[in-house]
Amino acid sequence: FVTNPVKIMKCDSKFEVFVTRADMPESGIEMIRRECNVKLWNRSSPVPRDEFLKLVPGVNAIYCCLTDKIDKELLDAAGPELKAVATMSVGYDHIDIQECNKRGIRVGYTPDVLTDATAELTVSCLLLATARRLPEAQAAARDGGWESWSPMWMTGPGLADSTVGIVGFARIGQAVARRSQGLQHQRIIYCSRTARHEAKEVGARKVEFDDLLAESDFVICCAVLVPETRHMFNRVAFDKMKRTAIFINTSRGGTVDQEALTEALQHKIIRGAGLDVTTPEPLPLDHPLLSLNNCIVLPHIGSATIDARKTMAELTAVNILEALKGFEMPSELKI
């Protein structure tokens, strides 16, 4: 039994919205469905590119997520009736913003509503789990590697009195800093294009990228993926880090040269890494990063709390509805 991959939900509206996933949170879809005709990709996996190109001609808005590439080809296929693209994500590197701007297509995204969830995963889960080697320790407990309590077995660095360096100090970077304060890091330093007044509240000091790499015990990447940040964590960068440093990335895999990271971990240029994002996603099962015991890889779950995902879905819906009515989106990307 194979269901139709496309579900049409009609109401009495002149607008049609294409939704790229069947498992978008229900409340968001419902908001759109009440006011617009909906064409839904009725699968919980991403819409294949050739289908995507075939399904968008004539739609007025696209409700998408970070796995859907919205580029010139897709916008051409959609045609002049497309007025809005709203992504259920804060990241927008999958959307050609310039091309949308050129065509007057409004772009919505979901900042703020996932900040806490993402910062929580970054600090309270990934950083702690990497430092204290939780997956390795649990595997040992399960597979017989736990022979007895042993003085230096499964030890890792503590967080108190360490220096945490945050790269990218916008909403998520700042929320990471607030949580780091609670963990009594001795110093919080950050680098970003501009000095941020919010840094004072958490006692964070702005430094140059190279100084951050050299001084940090924990280097946390919260930078958006733009051409200037692509592969900013490369061989040169890992060489500048302390040999005891732990690298955490919850932004985008594209900020990291993964080959360089793999080598840095294999040759103990740095101590460990915790990644919630990779290139590609999912990471192929035979990728060397997945076999290193000093690397934790999570499947891009930074914002995966039930509330965050629901709120993201609803904000995406409101972004579309407001744009179609000719109003400003509550979270409109303007760059």
Ligand code: DGY
């Ligand atoms: C985003 O919204 O960009 C996040 O990466 C999703 O968790």
